[in-house]
Amino acid sequence: MPVQPLSRPRIVASAIALIEREGADAVSMRAIAADLGVGVMSLYNHVPNKEALLDAVAETVLSQIEFTDDPDAEWTDRVRMQALAFRQIASHYPRCTMVVVSRQLRSTAGLLPVERALDTLRQAGFGGDEAVRALRVFIAYIVGSLLREVGVTPTFAPVHRSDVRVDEVDPVLFPQVGELAPILDECDHEAEFAFGLEMLIQAMAVRLNR
Amino acid sequence: MPVQPLSRPRIVASAIALIEREGADAVSMRAIAADLGVGVMSLYNHVPNKEALLDAVAETVLSQIEFTDDPDAEWTDRVRMQALAFRQIASHYPRCTMVVVSRQLRSTAGLLPVERALDTLRQAGFGGDEAVRALRVFIAYIVGSLLREVGVTPTFAPVHRSDVRVDEVDPVLFPQVGELAPILDECDHEAEFAFGLEMLIQAMAVRLNR
DNA sequence: CTCCAGAGACGTACACCGTACGTATCCATC
DNA sequence: GATGGATACGTACGGTGTACGTCTCTGGAG
Numbered sequence: 504m505p506v507q508p509l510s511r512p513r514i515v516a517s518a519i520a521l522i523e524r525e526g527a528d529a530v531s532m533r534a535i536a537a538d539l540g541v542g543v544m545s546l547y548n549h550v551p552n553k554e555a556l557l558d559a560v561a562e563t564v565l566s567q568i569e570f571t572d573d574p575d576a577e578w579t580d581r582v583r584m585q586a587l588a589f590r591q592i593a594s595h596y597p598r599c600t601m602v603v604v605s606r607q608l609r610s611t612a613g614l615l616p617v618e619r620a621l622d623t624l625r626q627a628g629f630g631g632d633e634a635v636r637a638l639r640v641f642i643a644y645i646v647g648s649l650l651r652e653v654g655v656t657p658t659f660a661p662v663h664r665s666d667v668r669v670d671e672v673d674p675v676l677f678p679q680v681g682e683l684a685p686i687l688d689e690c691d692h693e694a695e696f697a698f699g700l701e702m703l704i705q706a707m708a709v710r711l712n713r
Numbered sequence: 714m715p716v717q718p719l720s721r722p723r724i725v726a727s728a729i730a731l732i733e734r735e736g737a738d739a740v741s742m743r744a745i746a747a748d749l750g751v752g753v754m755s756l757y758n759h760v761p762n763k764e765a766l767l768d769a770v771a772e773t774v775l776s777q778i779e780f781t782d783d784p785d786a787e788w789t790d791r792v793r794m795q796a797l798a799f800r801q802i803a804s805h806y807p808r809c810t811m812v813v814v815s816r817q818l819r820s821t822a823g824l825l826p827v828e829r830a831l832d833t834l835r836q837a838g839f840g841g842d843e844a845v846r847a848l849r850v851f852i853a854y855i856v857g858s859l860l861r862e863v864g865v866t867p868t869f870a871p872v873h874r875s876d877v878r879v880d881e882v883d884p885v886l887f888p889q890v891g892e893l894a895p896i897l898d899e900c901d902h903e904a905e906f907a908f909g910l911e912m913l914i915q916a917m918a919v920r921l922n923r
Numbered sequence: 924c925t926c927c928a929g930a931g932a933c934g935t936a937c938a939c940c941g942t943a944c945g946t947a948t949c950c951a952t953c
Numbered sequence: 954g955a956t957g958g959a960t961a962c963g964t965a966c967g968g969t970g971t972a973c974g975t976c977t978c979t980g981g982a983g
Contacts, residue, residue, distance in 0.1 A: 509932080531969065542933040544971080549931095553970065604860070605811070614887055621889035635896045640854070640909035643861060647853030650814070650860075677824055679831035686845045699850035705919070706912035719961080741940065752962045754942080759960095763941065 509541055511549040515559045522560070522598050530557075561603040566612040568592045570619060578627030579704050585620055586645055586700050590693075593649045600653045604646050628711055637707055644699055652692045719751055721759040725769045732770070732808050740767075771813040776822040778802045780829060788837030789914050795830055796855055796910050800903075803859045810863045814856050838921055847917055854909055862902045 507513065517538045522530055532553060536543040550556045568588050572581060593600040607613075617638065624634035674681035717723065727748045731740055742763060746753040760766045778798050782791060803810040817823075827848065834844035884891030 532971080533969080544934075544973095545932045547971075601815070605815075611886070614882060614890055618887045618890050621893060625889065631893045631896055635893055636905060636908050639861070639900070639905055640912060643857030643909060644850070644854045645857065646860060647855065647857030650856060651849070651853055672824060676821070677828045679835065680824055680828050683831060683841045683845055686841055690849070695846065695849055698846050699853060699913075702850060702913060702916035702920075703909075706916040709915070709919075710912075742942080743940075754944095754963075755961045757942075 509539065509545055509549060511559070513539065514546055514549055514556065515563050518556055518560050519563065519596065519599060522602065523596060526598055527602055557602055558606060558608065560599060561606055562608055562610050562612045564592065564596050564599050564603050565608065565616075567595075568616065570616075572619060572623075574626075578623055579708060581623045582620065582641065582704060582707075583700060585616065585623065586641060589616070589645050590649065590652075590696055594652070594692075597653050600649050604649060629707075633710070641703060644703060648692075648696050648699065651690075652696070719749065719755055719759060721769070723749065724756055724759055724766065725773050728766055728770050729773065729806065729809060732812065733806060736808055737812055767812055768816060768818065770809060771816055771818055772820050772822045774802060774806050774809050774813050775818065775826070777805075778826065780826075782829060782833075784836075788833055789918060791833045792830065792851070792914060792917075793910060795826065795833070796851060799826070799855050800859065800862075800906055804862065804902075807863050810859050814859060839917075843920070851913060854913060858902075858906050858909065861900075862906070 514535060517535050518530060521534060521538060530553075532546055533543050535556075536546055546556075550559070569591075570585060570588055572584065574581075576584075593603075596603075620638050620641070621634050624637055625631065629637065672680055672684075680687065724745060727745050728740060731744060731748060740763075742756055743753050745766075746756055756766075760769070779801075780795060780798055782794065786794075803813075806813075830848050830851070831844050834847055835841065839847065882890055882894075890897065
C-alpha cells in the first residue's frame with residue numbers, strides 16, 4: 504500500500520525517469536515496479552502492456568512541447584520556432600527521444616504539432632499538397648537530426664566515448680575523412696541543426712515565390 | 714555437422730533474412746540457430762555476441778550500396794545519385810533499415826559513403842567546414858526519410874494497417890489535418906524523398922554561388 | 924449491521940531470451 | 954601416438970513480459 508496510490512501517470516513518470524537515468528534498454532516492468540516500491544503485476548492494473556507504456560511515454564514527452572506560436576509573425580519565423588521547440592524537448596529528454604521517434608502515434612499529442620505546422624504553411628500561402636510535402640521534409644530532417652544528436656545514427660563523427668577518434672582512419676583509403684577529421688570530430692548540435700533548418704526554410708521560401 | 718560449415722557470413726545472411734521475414738524483434742540467437750539447423754552456442758564461435766551480430770548485419774547491408782559515381786558529372790547529379798543509392802538499398806532491406814540506422818558504425822562500410830560525399834562536395838568547391846555541415850544535413854534528411862518510409866517514425870500519415878485512417882480525427886480540433894486527410898493518407902515515398910532532396914540540393918547550390 | 928461485488932495489489936508460473944561454462948569431436952602438427 | 958586448437962553442442966543461470974489465481978480493501982444494497 505504505497506502512500507500515494509499507484510496510477511498511470513505515476514508509472515509513466517517513473518518510466519521516463521528510468522529511461523533518462525539508465526537508458527531505454529534498462530526499462531523493464533520489474534525495474535519500474537521496484538522503482539515505485541510495488542509488485543510487478545500491479546502495473547498491469549493501469550497499463551495493458553509494455554508497448555502501451557512506451558507509447559504513453561512518447562505521448563507524454565511529446566505533449567510537453569511548448570509551442571509559443573505567434574499567428575502574426577512571419578511564417579518563416581513560425582516554422583523555425585516550431586522546429587526548435589521539437590529540438591528543445593528532445594534535448595530535455597535525450598534518451599527518451601529514440602522512444603518517441605521510433606513509434607508512430609495517432610493521439611492528440613502526436614497530431615497537434617502536425618496541425619500547427621500545416622496551419623502555418625497554409626497561412627503562408629502554400630497549397631495543401633505542398634504544405635504536406637514540406638511538412639514531411641521538415642519532419643524527416645528533424646527526426647534525423649535528433650537521432651544524430653542523441654547519439655544513435657551513423658554520425659560517423661565523435662565516437663560514443665571519445666577515446667576512439669576519426670583521425671585514426673587510414674588516410675590513404677579515406678583522404679577526405681582524414682583531412683577533415685578535426686571538423687568531423689566536433690559537432691555543435693544546435694548550430695548544425697539551425698544550419699540545415701535555414702537551408703530548408705530558404706528553399707521553401709524560394710518555392711513560395713513562383 | 715551441417716553440409717556447409719558454419720561461418721560468420723552464413724550467420725549474418727540468416728539474420729538478415731530473418732529480419733526481413735519476421736521483423737527485427739523476432740531476431741534471437743535461438744531463431745537464427747534453428748534457421749541454420751545448428752546449436753545455439755555454436756554461433757558464438759563466429760560472433761562474439763548479439764550486438765556484434767547486428768553490427769555485422771548493418772555493415773553488410775551498407776556495403777551493398779552501389780555507388781555508380783561519375784567524377785565528371787555535375788556535383789548536383791553526384792550527390793543526388795549518392796542519396797538515391799542509400800534509399801534504394803533501404804527499400805531493398807526495409808526491415809533492416811532500422812537496424813542500420815540505429816547503430817553508429819566506424820567500419821569501412823560506414824565510412825566509405827562519407828568519404829565519397831565529402832569528396833564530391835569539396836570538388837564542387839565547398840570548403841571543408843561547409844562540406845561537413847552539408848553532409849550532416851543530408852544524412853539527417855536521408856535517415857529521417859528512410860525511417861518514415863520504413864514505417865517507424867511519427868508519420869502521422871497512413872497507419873500501419875490501413876484500417877484506421879487520418880480522416881477519423883476530430884475535424885474541429887484538427888481542421889487542417891481533417892481537410893488534408895486525403896493527401897496525408899497517401900504517400901509516394903520515392904517522389905516525397907526526391908522533393909526534399911531537390912530542396913536541399915538547390916539550397917546548397919545557392920550557398921555555393923556567393 | 925451484514926453481505927457481497929468490484930477493484931486493486933500481489934505472488935507464482937511459464938515461455939523465452941542472451942550467454943557463461945564445460946564437454947565432445949575433429950584435424951593438423953609434433 | 955600424443956597433443957593442442959577449432960568448432961559444435963548441451964546445460965544452466967539470471968533476466969524478460971505477462972497469464973492467471975489469490976488476497977485484501979472498500980463502498981454501496983438489503
